[in-house]
Structures are given as structure tokens and as C-alpha cells.
Amino acid sequence: xxxxxxxxxxxxxxxxxxxxxxxxxxxxxxxxxxxxxxxxxxxxxxxxxxxxxxxxxxxxxxxxxxxxxxxxxxxxxxxxxxxxxxxxxxxxxxxxxxxxxxxxxxxxxxxxxxxxxxxxxxxxxxxxxxxxxxxxxxxxxxxxxxxxxxxxxxxxxxxxxxxxxxxxxxxxxxxxxxxxxxxxxxxxxxxxxxxxxxxxxxxxxxxxxxxxxxxxxxxxxxxxxxxxxxxxxxxxxxxxxxxxxxxxxxxxxxxxxxxxxxxxxxxxxxxxxxxxxxxxxxxxxxxxxxxxxxxxxxxxxxxxxxxxxxxxxxxxxxxxxxxxxxxxxxxxxxxxxxxxxxxxxxxxxxxxxxxxxxxxxxxxxxxxxxxxxxxxxxxxxxxxxxxxxxxxxxxxxxxxxxxxxx
Numbered sequence: 047x048x049x050x051x052x053x054x055x056x057x058x059x060x061x062x063x064x065x066x067x068x069x070x071x072x073x074x075x076x077x078x079x080x081x082x083x084x085x086x087x088x089x090x091x092x093x094x095x096x097x098x099x100x101x102x103x104x105x106x107x108x109x110x111x112x113x114x115x116x117x118x119x120x121x122x123x124x125x126x127x128x129x130x131x132x133x134x135x136x137x138x139x140x141x142x143x144x145x146x147x148x149x150x151x152x153x154x155x156x157x158x159x160x161x162x163x164x165x166x167x168x169x170x171x172x173x174x175x176x177x178x179x180x181x182x183x184x185x186x187x188x189x190x191x192x193x194x195x196x197x198x199x200x201x202x203x204x205x206x207x208x209x210x211x212x213x214x215x216x217x218x219x220x221x222x223x224x225x226x227x228x229x230x231x232x233x234x235x236x237x238x239x240x241x242x243x244x245x246x247x248x249x250x251x252x253x254x255x256x257x258x259x260x261x262x263x264x265x266x267x268x269x270x271x272x273x274x275x276x277x278x279x280x281x282x283x284x285x286x287x288x289x290x291x292x293x294x295x296x297x298x299x300x301x302x303x304x305x306x307x308x309x310x311x312x313x314x315x316x317x318x319x320x321x322x323x324x325x326x327x328x329x330x331x332x333x334x335x336x337x338x339x340x341x342x343x344x345x346x347x348x349x350x351x352x353x354x355x356x357x358x359x360x361x362x363x364x365x366x367x368x369x370x371x372x373x374x375x376x377x378x379x380x381x382x383x384x385x386x387x388x389x390x391x392x393x394x395x396x397x398x399x400x401x402x403x404x405x406x407x408x409x410x411x412x413x414x415x416x417x418x419x420x421x422x423x424x425x426x427x428x429x430x431x432x433x434x435x436x437x438x439x440x441x442x443x444x445x446x447x448x449x450x451x452x
Contacts, residue, residue: 048072048091049447051440052082054100054424057410058394061387063426069101071416074445079410094452096420096439100431102390103409104147104171104417104443106397107372108311109290109358111204112137112151112159112173116363127203131155138163138170140369142448145419145438148401150174150228150358154203157224171443174401177221178206179230179271180214180257184241185248186232186271191241205232211256214249218260227402229261233270233286234277237320237337240327244294244337245274254284269311269400273337275299282308288400290358293317293337295344304351309400310344311358312392314378316367317341345382355384356400357393370435377429386426393432416445420452 048071055067057079068086070078078086087093114133118124124133134155141149149171151159156175162168181187183195187205190198195207208217218229233249235242242248249257261268262285269288272278275296278289282302288309289295303310318338348355359375361367379389398408406415420440423431431437441449 047445047447048088049442050087050091050093051101051418051420052093052095053420055079055410056100056102056387056390056425058103058391059409059411063100067101069410069418071418071442071445074415076410076412076414076416076418079412094420094440096422096452098424099420099422099439100424101410102419102421102425103394104407104419104441105145105373105393105432106148106150106357106401106408107141107146107359107361107375107393108150108356108397108400109313109360110149110151111153111360111362112149112155113153113203113362114155125201127154127201130203131158134159135162135168135170137363137369138168140363140435141171141372142169142441142443143438144370144372144435145421145432145441146171146372147417147419147441147443148172148174148397148403148407150176150401152176152179152204152230154178154224157226161225169448172401172403172407174227175225176228176230176269177224177226178202178217179204179232180208180217181205181232182248182253183207183209185246186234186236186242188241211252214253214256215260218257222264222266226266228266229257229268230290231257231268231270231281231286233272233281234274236271236273243274245276247274247277247280249280251280251284254280254286258285282306291317291341292344292348294340295347297347300347300351300353303348303353307354309354309356309396310348311356311400312345312375312379312382313358313360314341314345314382315374316360318378318381319366342382345379345384349384349388354396354399355388355392356396357389371433373433376425376432380429386429389429390425390432416442418442
């Protein structure tokens with residue numbers, strides 16, 4: 047099937063859009079991206095146009111947890127992994143509807159979902175699975191003090207508690223055995239964890255190094271949840287090349303990230319909004335307030351240093367983080383000081399780099415796979431047209447039309 051898309055083009059490469067543009071999709075790939083030229087349109091193609099709309103690369107979320115909790119039902123309080131997995135399978139379609147053709151997932155479900163999408167039996171975005179997030183006992187993912195470490199590890203689809211070098215190495219190997227393409231760790235404490243401080247350092251130097259070395263042997267990289275700065279610094283020194291959140295980074299960490307060509311993943315919609323959620327425990331609300339302003343400062347320093355910033359959401363399809371509004375992160379980035387074009391690049395070509403697919407996706411360039419989104423406005427003038435599935439009128443992934451409400 048071939049398509050001819052007419053409209054404004056933001057290709058995620060050029061600094062300026064093409065106001066009267068044309069994108070040709072033939073089979074799986076982009077065969078023309080440029081100024082509108084009727085002679086470039088092959089015979090028999092399907093024309094598509096959104097009045098005053100914009101054509102962009104498919105969006106990519108580099109920080110997702112496809113747990114399915116919100117649609118797991120009430121049987122056994124929704125704690126059965128099978129029910130959660132089916133909930134996540136349903137939610138994958140919502141991600142496509144919001145314009146997201148790529149997701150970097152941190153959960154056990156991502157293993158199964160990624161393979162189902164690849165086989166064509168599940169409607170959803172391309173999923174880069176990382177598996178369980180490695181955390182220390184008493185760290186960010188040790189959240190239920192009524193359970194032993196063994197009980198937590200038995201049924202936790204998101205996290206795995208590991209302690210000591212041998213345990214850390216085995217935790218990494220467990221994820222690669224299931225099909226992981228990267229490894230995520232918690233290098234610091236966090237806002238939502240009750241037994242740590244945000245500036246706690248989660249692992250020893252030897253544990254950090256063991257995780258990074260083992261991951262490199264599998265030709266992959268480590269990303270690290272970092273709220274406080276000291277744990278981020280220790281992680282970077284050990285070879286971690288991607289910082290998640292980076293809430294309280296200082297210039298020391300920013301300089302090291304620049305030297306290493308390390309990336310920063312945002313999650314600003316959550317970071318700037320958590321403190322406003324009603325009913326939070328007092329300890330969590332205080333942590334959230336302290337983090338919001340610090341996170342804006344991190345973004346400022348990262349932009350000034352020229353660090354690669356990629357979009358991440360940390361959304362779970364809850365009432366406060368619905369998948370159909372995953373694009374809120376674009377708007378949150380502009381509230382933190384980024385320009386609309388910087389935000390778009392963060393959610394496309396920069397994110398594709400972390401998916402290790404930037405040679406094939408993340409920008410509208412001839413020869414690349416046709417992951418394309420059409421929205422009903424101009425995001426350079428009004429970023430809100432990227433924030434909701436209601437504004438996303440058409441979605442293509444690998445040249446196949448996955449959504450069409452035109």
C-alpha cells in the first residue's frame with residue numbers, strides 16, 4: 047500500500063519545518079520527503095491531508111512500565127500476572143492511538159508484548175524490553191515492608207531486589223535470558239519509596255561496576271533511575287550511559303555526562319505534577335515538592351551543555367497518567383524551558399538513539415522505515431496538539447496504517 051501525505055513537515059532533522067510538504071510511503075519505507083511536488087506522487091496512491099496539520103516522525107517514549115495494572119481487574123485485587131499482562135496487551139493499542147510507535151519498557155510484560163507485536167498478533171508500538179529494574183534491598187523498589195526480599199522478588203513484574211556483586215550479575219543475566227535489550231537500575235532513592243531518601247546511593251562501586259560490565263558483555267547499555275546526584279555520579283563513573291529523571295543533578299554530573307556522551311530521559315510531566323496529586327502521604331508530598339524545581343534546573347544545565355535529551359513519561363495509564371495523553375510530556379518539556387522543536391526531537395530522533403534504531407526510525411528521511419504521525423495543528427505554535435490522542439489523526443508504523451480518523 048502506498049500513501050501520499052500532504053502538509054507541514056517536521057522531520058526532526060532540520061531546524062525549520064517544510065510548510066508545503068509531501069511525504070510518500072511505499073511498502074514499509076519513506077520514498078520521498080520534501081517540498082510538495084505532484085510529479086513525485088506515484089499512480090494509485092492514497093492521498094491524506096490534515097487541514098493546517100503537521101506530519102511528524104512517530105513518537106517514542108523511553109521510560110515506560112507496561113504493567114497493565116489499571117486494566118487487570120479486581121480478581122485477587124488485580125495482582126495476578128496473567129491478568130496484568132492481558133491488561134497491558136489492551137493498553138498497547140492506546141499507545142499507538144496517542145501517536146507512539148516506539149516504547150522502551152521496564153517490566154516483565156515487555157518481553158511478551160514485544161514478541162507479540164513483532165509476530166503481528168498484537169496491535170502496539172515497537173517495544174524495547176528491559177525487564178525487571180534492579181534495586182537494592184531498602185532501595186527505591188523495596189516498597190512493601192510486610193514482605194521478605196524473597197517474597198517481593200517472586201511476583202514483582204517491575205523490580206528485582208539484588209544485593210552484592212554476585213546477586214547483581216545474576217539479576218542482569220536473568221533479564222537477558224528473557225530477552226532484555228538494555229538494563230535499568232535504581233542508582234538512588236526516589237519520591238515514591240518509603241524507606242530511602244532521594245539522595246541515597248543504592249549500590250556500592252563494585253556492584254555498579256558488576257552490573258555495567260555484565261551488561262556490556264551482552265552488547266547493551268545500562269540506564270539508571272536517578273533522583274539524587276551522588277548516586278548518579280557513582281553510576282556514571284561505573285559506565286552507565288543514560289540517566290532517567292536526573293532530578294537533582296549538579297554541574298559535576300552534567301560535565302561527566304557531556305564527556306561520556308550520556309543521555310538524559312525526562313519524565314517531566316510526572317516530576318512537575320506529582321506534588322499536586324491529592325491524597326499523597328506527607329512524606330511523598332514533601333519529596334515531590336523538593337524535586338519539581340530541581341528538575342527544571344537539571345534541564346537548564348543539560349540544554350546549556352548540549353546533552354542529548356530524550357522523552358520519557360513514567361506513565362502507567364492511571365487517572366493521573368493516561369496513555370491516551372502520553373504526549374503531555376512534550377508540553378511539560380516546554381514548561382521546563384525547552385523549545386517546541388527541542389521537545390519534538392527529544393520524543394523522536396533522540397529517543398530513537400536510545401532505542402538503538404536511529405538508523406531506521408526517529409526522523410522523516412528517505413529510506414527510513416515509515417513511522418509517521420499526522421496531527422491537527424502546528425506544534426511549533428501550540429505544543430498542545432501533541433498532548434492527546436484526540437489530536438492524532440493518523441498513525442503509520444513500518445508503513446502500515448495503524449490509525450486513521452481523517
